[in-house]
Amino acid sequence: MTRPIGYITNPLVRHSAERDPEALTKAVNDPKSALVLLAGDMPILRSGEPGTGLLPLSTLSRLPAHKEQVFLGTLQDRPVIATLAAPDAVELFQNDPDYTAVDLRSIAVRGLVPAEELGILAMAKTMLDWHNRHRFCANCGAPTVAAQAGFRRDCTACGAQHFPRTDPVVIMLITRGDTCLMGRQPRFADKVYSCLAGFLEPGETIENAVRREVFEEAGIRVGAVRYMTSQPWPFPSNIMIGCVGEAISEEINFDREELEDARWFTKDDVRRMLDGTHEDFAAPSPIAIANHLLREWVKG
Structure with a gap:
């Protein structure tokens, strides 16, 4: 299972x-x-x-x-x-x-x-x-103290109230026919390729964040985008917003400061990556939302 x-x-x-x-x-x-x-x-x-x-x-x-x-x-x-x-x-x-x-x-x-x-x-x-x-107030710099059973911090000087934050991250499986786009960062485990991801910026929709991040990281233009699922990611406090997008271009030009490599993978590649039988590449951990996006794409 x-x-x-x-x-x-x-x-x-x-x-x-x-x-x-x-x-x-x-x-x-x-x-x-x-x-x-x-x-x-x-x-x-x-x-x-x-x-x-x-x-x-x-x-x-x-x-x-x-x-x-x-x-x-x-x-x-x-x-x-x-x-x-x-x-x-x-x-x-x-x-x-x-x-x-x-x-x-x-x-x-x-x-x-x-x-x-x-x-x-x-x-x-x-x-x-x-x-x-968050031990100090972002408004005036004075110390803050915990309040509301730990779900708020109050400034001891100016009275400002501070609440826990969660940073939204889009993570997306980009497909083109029977292939999908994945990239690799140097910090990844050996052979692992995964879905591209990036932070949602202020004033940006989820769909546009997907399109922007994929173009910035891999040079691929994306058309239709749909939401799939989400995952709390406590490192330290993100919500991973899992999406699937359709590529409308094919030539990869990846950002070498962000990625070590990026390439298109076939469904057969991904199946073998997921079951651990691929000789050259590996899938992300089963606990990761990227693994789920890949499995759903292969099943579909």
């Missing part, structure tokens, strides 16, 4: 419409609450087959101190709290076989927790990263 796209399943009830400013305080004092703990960027898991990123609240007693906390919501009426500890807190769990520290990308690739927990871990990482990066 194909592994689902990573981070897309999140069963939490967020309570965003009626978020209680005191919800975090109540959850921290509720012994049945679950804890998502990050030491820097590294989630702490309970070991198992699979493991879990939902720890007992008592795990906090292992920490000499922690930084930010956020009330994420409830899971079957159980409050869930995200907590940020210093990166060196990993050392507190290294010699305990009941715990392990693994980066979030590896957790998804290796299936170390149930699929429904991946979205919760992604949400926790995104929120805690935002707090860590």
Whole structure:
């Protein structure tokens, strides 16, 4: 069975419409609450087959101190709290076989927790990263403090309110007949080619962002564009907007600062890339939205 796209399943009830400013305080004092703990960027898991990123609240007693906390919501009426500890807190769990520290990308690739927990871990990482990066007011430079159970930061001087942000990224499979366009960046794993992608710019539609990015990166003109699906991508806080576009030109002229290579692939190429039998090329990880776009195109 194909592994689902990573981070897309999140069963939490967020309570965003009626978020209680005191919800975090109540959850921290509720012994049945679950804890998502990050030491820097590294989630702490309970070991198992699979493991879990939902720890007992008592795990906090292992920490000499922690930084930010956020009330994420409830899971079957159980409050869930995200907590940020210093990166060196990993050392507190290294010699305990009941715990392990693994980066979030590896957790998804290796299936170390149930699929429904991946979205919760992604949400926790995104929120805690935002707090860590927004300790000062963009309006006046004064320190900010967490508010609304962790879903807002307030300036202590000018009173400005700051909210978590998500950066939209278009990622697109461009087709021309029975071929599709993919590119390769130097940072990719060996042999891997993937869909082109880029940030949506202010005042730009999704469709025009697809057309602009493909022309800038590969020199290909794109006509019709349609939306397929999306994926939260918590590195640090993106939403990947998956699209399919139809090329109206064929000659590739790729940007060598952005890409190491770009080329057209046949459906047979892509089938073998997806099943791991291609001798020269490889597909992106099954957790990635790019893998899903390729699979849907091959099936279609």
